[in-house]
Amino acid sequence: MALDRHAVIESIKAILEAHETPRFTVVPGEPIGLPADGSPFVAFWYKGRIDPPEGAMTLGNRMNLYQFEVRCFWHRRPELTTLENFEQEIFDADVTLRAAFWADYTLNSKAVDLDITDAVVDYGGFPLQGITRFYRTLQFDLNVKELEGETLAA
Numbered sequence: 161m162a163l164d165r166h167a168v169i170e171s172i173k174a175i176l177e178a179h180e181t182p183r184f185t186v187v188p189g190e191p192i193g194l195p196a197d198g199s200p201f202v203a204f205w206y207k208g209r210i211d212p213p214e215g216a217m218t219l220g221n222r223m224n225l226y227q228f229e230v231r232c233f234w235h236r237r238p239e240l241t242t243l244e245n246f247e248q249e250i251f252d253a254d255v256t257l258r259a260a261f262w263a264d265y266t267l268n269s270k271a272v273d274l275d276i277t278d279a280v281v282d283y284g285g286f287p288l289q290g291i292t293r294f295y296r297t298l299q300f301d302l303n304v305k306e307l308e309g310e311t312l313a314a
Contacts, residue, residue: 171267201233231299275303
């Protein structure tokens with residue numbers, strides 16, 4: 161049975177919407193631009209299917225790994241008084257988001273398993289109404305596993 165893409169998307173979205181440290185505005189899809197209201201955002205989107213690890217085939221089936229990128233965005237805050245809180249919020253989001261995904265590693269029984277890549281903290285920018293707004297970002301990939309993804313010919 162093929163992986164139900166819509167159910168996986170809804171499960172990822174529910175985990176992100178339930179997150180409270182910080183409370184993100186959830187964007188299901190690759191963002192083209194983000195509002196300038198100062199809210200932290202989290203976006204996720206499908207990046208494609210990647211090769212499974214060596215030995216991920218049985219006599220009759222091949223495993224599929226579907227890759228979703230999860231990226232959090234914070235508006236840059238230059239005030240010195242906010243920097244410590246800002247960095248703490250990014251750290252907390254890294255720890256708590258990963259814990260939330262590991263707690264539901266089958267995505268509400270929609271997948272067999274998942275892997276989470278190492279997190280990367282960086283800077284990113286989006287053009288919005290002719291102005292590029294810069295964000296601090298936290299990103300990682302979810303590799304959703306489907307054990308019996310493709311039937312192998314005998």
